Amino acid sequence: MRTDTIFYQLFQTLPSLLFELIGEPPTQAQNYEFSSKEIKELSRTFDGVFLPPEASTNLPIYFVEVQFKSKSDFYWRFFTEIFVYLGQYKPKNDWYAVAVFESRTIDPGLPMQYRSLVTSQQVKFVYLDEFVEATDPSLGLGMVQLVVGDEETAVEQTNRLLQQARQELEDVAFRQKVLELVETILIYKFTNLSRQEIEAMFGLSDLKQTRFYQEAKEEGKEEGKQEGKQEGKQEGKLETVPLLLQLGLSVEQISERLALDIEAVRQAAQASAADTPQGENSGN
Numbered sequence: 001m002r003t004d005t006i007f008y009q010l011f012q013t014l015p016s017l018l019f020e021l022i023g024e025p026p027t028q029a030q031n032y033e034f035s036s037k038e039i040k041e042l043s044r045t046f047d048g049v050f051l052p053p054e055a056s057t058n059l060p061i062y063f064v065e066v067q068f069k070s071k072s073d074f075y076w077r078f079f080t081e082i083f084v085y086l087g088q089y090k091p092k093n094d095w096y097a098v099a100v101f102e103s104r105t106i107d108p109g110l111p112m113q114y115r116s117l118v119t120s121q122q123v124k125f126v127y128l129d130e131f132v133e134a135t136d137p138s139l140g141l142g143m144v145q146l147v148v149g150d151e152e153t154a155v156e157q158t159n160r161l162l163q164q165a166r167q168e169l170e171d172v173a174f175r176q177k178v179l180e181l182v183e184t185i186l187i188y189k190f191t192n193l194s195r196q197e198i199e200a201m202f203g204l205s206d207l208k209q210t211r212f213y214q215e216a217k218e219e220g221k222e223e224g225k226q227e228g229k230q231e232g233k234q235e236g237k238l239e240t241v242p243l244l245l246q247l248g249l250s251v252e253q254i255s256e257r258l259a260l261d262i263e264a265v266r267q268a269a270q271a272s273a274a275d276t277p278q279g280e281n282s283g284n
Contacts, residue, residue, distance in 0.1 A: 006185060007066045007100070008036065010143055011048045013181055017140030018050060018064060021126045022098060026138070031059055037085060047100075049085075052093060061095040070106040075099070079114055096122055102148060103129040139164055139178065146185050154189060158182060234260065241265055242272035 010017055015034045016026035032050040047066045052059035063085070065078050082097055097117070101107050104127050110118060117123045128148045131141055142164060146157045161182050169175040241254055251269055255262040 006147060006188060007064075008048060009181055009184065010140065011050075011064065013177055014140040014143075015050070016138070017144070018048075018062060018098065020138060020141055021100065021131070021144075022124045031056065032062075037089075057092045059093060061091060061093050062098055063095060064098045064100060066100040067106065068102045070108060072108050074108055075110055075114060079117075096124055098124045098126060100126040100128065103127055139168065143181065143185060146182070147189070151189065154186065158186065234264075238264065238268045241268040245269055245272065 011034050015029040015032060019026050019028045029050075031052055033053075034048055034050055036047070037049045037051075048064040050062035050064070052061070063078075063082050065074075065081075067074055071077075078097065078099065082095070086095070099107070107125070107127070110123065114123075128144055131137070132145050132149055134141055134145070137145060139161065142157065142161045146154060146161065149157060162179070165175050165178050165182075169178060238260070240258070245251075245254070251262065251265050254260070255265045258265070
């Protein structure tokens with residue numbers, strides 16, 4: 001699953017999620033703008049940066065990095081990016097680093113060279129799997145549960161999220177954005193499913209209105225048209241098989257020249273022979 005993309009969209013749509021994850025009041029999100037800042041010297045961008053208004057120098061900046069695979073250099077890279085950012089933009093605000101891991105098992109451990117950042121509490125650690133058992137979760141935490149939870153519980157979690165969105169979100173446009181985010185998580189989570197199987201999962205009326213479902217529907221129609229054209233072309237080629245046989249070409253030669261499966265050509269040849277009267281075969 002492309003977790004960096006998923007969490008960028010999550011934080012962008014529901015910025016209060018960050019503050020829930022680090023144990024701060026979700027209302028803090030009202031004071032921040034979520035963005036992705038480029039670090040020119042490194043040609044990299046953070047998974048997310050929560051920036052307060054320029055005049056609010058009393059509010060800290062939050063640098064967020066999400067990690068779903070074990071990387072031994074995670075902290076070295078993360079702090080390098082932070083310090084290069086600070087040198088590049090020179091903000092007047094204090095800052096915090098938020099390291100978000102799928103679980104504690106993939107946290108490589110903070111290098112001793114950065115231990116002072118822990119004692120100053122400038123680094124906050126989040127382990128998403130520890131939120132799976134949270135009861136009565138918010139929409140944001142519910143989506144985290146959908147991302148990190150088992151596939152077996154995904155349908156139940158999706159149903160709960162959809163019901164929650166219907167009850168809590170009066171803004172139709174925002175509710176649609178949340179539904180599309182749920183849909184995106186499902187698409188990335190079930191990469192082994194075919195388009196038809198994904199559509200079956202989207203049998204819920206809410207999800208049938210999302211952009212992906214409509215695009216998939218149109219894509220299916222277009223694929224059907226293309227498949228029909230291809231089948232028509234193949235049938236036309238197979239109709240020439242008897243003539244080419246009469247001209248002395250072998251089944252193998254016909255298959256190669258017409259770019260047809262040899263078994264299909266062989267079946268067409270057999271059908272042609274069965275339909276040809278004995279007199280014609282004998283040449284009398």
